[in-house]
Amino acid sequence: MEESNPFSPTFPVNPKYFANRKDILSSFRKSFDRSKKTERPTPDNIAILGDCGVGKTSVLRKFEAIALEEFKDRKVFSAIIGFTPISCNSFNSIFQKVVDEISGNFVTNTPVTTEMRNEIKDWRTKSIGAGTKAESEGAKRDESATRIFRDALIELWKILEKRGIDTGLLMLDDAHYLIIGCPDALSEIRTLFQELPKNGCNFILCITGRGDIFSDVKGHNGIFATFFNIKYTLNPFKLNEVRDALLTPLKMSGLDLTVNESVIEKIHDLTMGCPVFINFIMRELVCLKEKGRITLGDFEKNYRTIITSMGAERFQSDFSIASSKEREILLAMSKLSDRFSPSDISIKDARSHLRFLIKKGLIVKHERGKYSLYHPFFKEYLRSLGDK
Ligand SMILES: Nc1ncnc2c1ncn2[C@@H]1O[C@H](COP(=O)(O)OP(=O)(O)OP(=O)(O)O)[C@@H](O)[C@H]1O
Ligand SMILES: [Mg+2]
Incomplete structure (x- = not known):
């Protein structure tokens, strides 16, 4: 069935149109497969690094889709927590953001009953209350704030385990914002995640962040390198990957459109393989015709419109x-x-x-x-x- 425009520069890619990145997807599949629930689980910790707009959130969405859809024998609970600078003023605000997003946005491949929803809502209220109380008593990034965070995740695990869930996927997106307002946040999160398996919790932790995220945490670079046993840097797409990123969504969405090779080369040249700009261009080009080929002439005629939309939708806010x-x-x-x-x-x-x-x-x-x-x-x- 034909669908609407499959290109959007403002949202992570729909997992069914996800192109390339075969290595990291295959590492994830192996990692997920071996991170099984046991009495003393040994889940992997995964770090995905890359510049703005290179595809970090899209990779997390794809991980989630793989875990939920491809591992039929596993009962999975997943939540993506997207940080912004504002959500990271203190360790407690980071904790609240995590709890809020888990309770509001979780997905699972098991039936979600009203009872489960209510239990998770109660868990949220209790956890946020404990964090706020500790903060008002002066706990910031010290032991007690970390302990409250850890205990909340142990409580969550108990709720999930009761429902037969065997694997949790907790994904912290744009974790470079954590260290802006709270320089120790990443170290504290690492400490508490190290303790979770001892308590039977099988949470796979994935984080994304800018390439220099670990070097910014003074003296802790080496510690993170071993904690995140899978570490992967996303690079811009090469020419063959740009081709894939254009043609896969066209084909999968059932549009009867293709793109001339000269246009693919031009897009690769101008975007330097950056997925977000590829999507800006393709979103406009797909609107030009219902079927047939997109030619270099089409591209050139519409170049100014494309540049104007990038300015209005992206560069204005970059500049601001x-x-x-x-x-x-x-x-x-x-x-x-x-x-x-x-x-x-x-x-x-x-x-x-x-x-x-x-x-x-x-x-x-x-x-x-x-x-x-x-x-x-x-x-x-x-x-x-x-x-x-
Ligand atoms: N593997 C992919 N296949 C196809 N399109 C992709 C892929 N990865 C990213 N994109 C496209 O690139 C754009 C940016 O992707 P995404 O939002 O995931 O990047 P990001 O690194 O999380 O960006 P930011 O740093 O702004 O958070 C989106 O338009 C998305 O559709
Ligand atoms: Mg993102």
Whole structure:
């Protein structure tokens, strides 16, 4: 049956249109298969790293679909917890976010009875109450806050186990935000997850984050490397992967459309293989015709519309997270060559702002002290602002 436009740059990809990433999916399948419930379970811990828009949340959604649909003999409970900077002000706010999202958004391949829903609701109320009480008594990132978090997950496991669930999948998306407001949060989460299997809990932990997430936690880099026994960095798509990311959704959604090879090459060149920009382009191109081939001429005629939609839907908000001084620096950067040195920026003190711009994902540092804006499309957007 024909479906609506399968491309969306603003949502993670529907798992049925998921393309590429065969290695990490096969590691996940093996990992899930061996993380079985026993008296003393040994679930894996998985870290997926990558830049903004490269496909981290999509991988988590695909993991969830695999666990629920492919392992018919397993009873699975899964929740994806998406962090934002605002949800990470304190260890207690992180804990509350986790509890809230588990109770509100969990999925399972077992029947969900009213009784189960009510039990999870009660678990939420009790857990949040305990966290708030501890916080008001002065516990922040110390032992008691971590203990409350751990005990809440043990309680949750008891509820699940009673219903025959054998595997929990807890996925913390965009975990780099955790360390902004709470530098020890990742270390504390690691400590409490290490204790869960001793209490019989079979929770597989998956986190996603920017590539430098572990190096930001001072002195703990090595500890994380061993704790997350599966660690995988998502790279932008190569040409053959771009082809797959275009053609798989077209085919799976039943649209009678294909894309000329020259368009695929052009998209690969311009997007540098970044999935989010591939989706911006394809969303517009798919609207052009009901069937047939999308040609280079179609692409070129619609290029300005595509760029305008990227500006309105993505780059405006990227630009808005920069301070006014940072905006001035970004505009100056857009006039330089693609790779530039700090000394090329003719703004006083620009150098001291670079690391904040990196943290915000707006610029990238390359080898030998060279920098670039995070994507050529962003550069084009900034230049258009500068011209106004
Ligand atoms: N494997 C994939 N196959 C097809 N499309 C994908 C794939 N991965 C990502 N995409 C597309 O790329 C875009 C970005 O994906 P996603 O939101 O998962 O990235 P992200 O790394 O989580 O982004 P952010 O850093 O903004 O949270 C979406 O439009 C999604 O549809
Ligand atoms: Mg995401």
